[in-house]
Amino acid sequence: MAKYLLLKHYRGAPAAVNDVPMDKWTPEEISAHMAYMQDFADRLEKTGEFVDGQALAPEGTFVRYDGEGRPPVTDGPFAETKDLIAGWMIIDVDSYDRAVELAGELSAAPGAGGKPIHEWLELRPFLTLPPTITE
């Protein structure tokens, strides 16, 4: 019983094996990819392991406090930002091994030529609440 974040990067992860940008795929390949993602989420819901899945727009803004009485400063988007998150899926599973297995399946989503993308997904455990019995 542990929650993990499967993090998908636009940029910042090592290069995928089938590394062709989506705009170079055929429309059918894009549809097949979307269907795979939806099917994956549906299957996880049926196994009782799905928590959340969201996609993010690639362009974001940096915001920071700029002192008392002043509006926050905004900046960006920065074209050179190394790490760019594309979206995530949150799963609730019984073990780390199961989380790795599911991340592997998600990484097999089809891309160009209908072949698996083999993209690198980042697997991050959630911090939990402290256990009661520690001694």
Added chain:
Amino acid sequence: MDEALLRSLTPHVLGILVRRGADFAAAEDAVQDALVEALRTWHADPPRDPKGWLIAVAWRRFLDATRADAARRRREDLVDEEPAPGPASAVDDTLQLYFLCAHPSLTPSSAVALTLRAVGGLTTRQIAQAYLVPEATMAQRISRAKRTVAGVRFDQPGDVATVLRVLYLVFNEGYSGDVDLAAEAIRLTRRLAAAIDHPEVAGLLALMLLHHARRSSRTAPDGSLVPLAEQDRSRWDTALIAEGVDLLQAALARDRLGEFQAQAAIAALHADAPKAEETDWVQIVEWYDELAKLTDSPVVRLNRAVAVGEADGPRAGLAALAGLDDTLPRHTAVAAYLHERDGNLETAARLYAEAARKAANAAERDHLTRQAARLNARRTV
């Protein structure tokens, strides 16, 4: 409306449906429907006989669902038979439910969810909220669990150890939502203890009570962790401690030691010390030795190293730690603590910071970060 009463009736009503011939999965769904209906209507219109009401509504729901099924013929046979309660008692039914819901074919998270619903009488929504997953996900987890145990005979004897592991999980790794899972685990363990005479059941109940007794002193008002040595012991619940100690002594007297009794014995020794410095660490080390014989768990050996550090000094603690795998959770935190006690503040500060980075939960991470910060501040003064 008395939700506690409603929940306490759940396993009994479920047992009755099963003994009338309903299969477990359908009966459990019907009882859940009746439960949700009761939660919705009882406060405005409380029944005179809550148990009778639940049985009647659940049985009707079961028949409705069965009627909708293809197996019309079989169902009509079933209705014609008209419910003759079997020979088993409510206590036996409850015990069988515990075994079924903790069946070894289930994953821990499925067993926990099924136990909370079928035995605990919680709704799917409550369980989902408690474990911070969507209700649809929890509903699927539960129905999948029921499919997994579909072939298991209801009256098949089970292993009480699997039940205890599930209850321990509910108690120890419970999240904090509207449902108090620690209290729920205690309630379910009490009920199990009433259904079966077993020293390890008593041991687990004692362990839970002894830890629950410290609950209010375990966190500061800002939510930060208060370590055992710094807790305000006047806030420990003495009634719970007394009950836990009594249970434990009666269990130990039967001379069938198990891991939960040994863990409870350690908790009881902490509870027995009016001040942290009066803790009988020598006896605690002996109990860890017993526990290590019973479980051979590296976590036990890690905790034993802490106890050795208190009983025989930090050097002895570090020596006990030396043989252990340093990738164990909390290994670095223990090393940091022992180094600090040994006066090696620079190493301790570095290890506390490293332990904070490795911590699996936020409260522990924050606590360890504060320890590192405290030592670093002292060194720069």
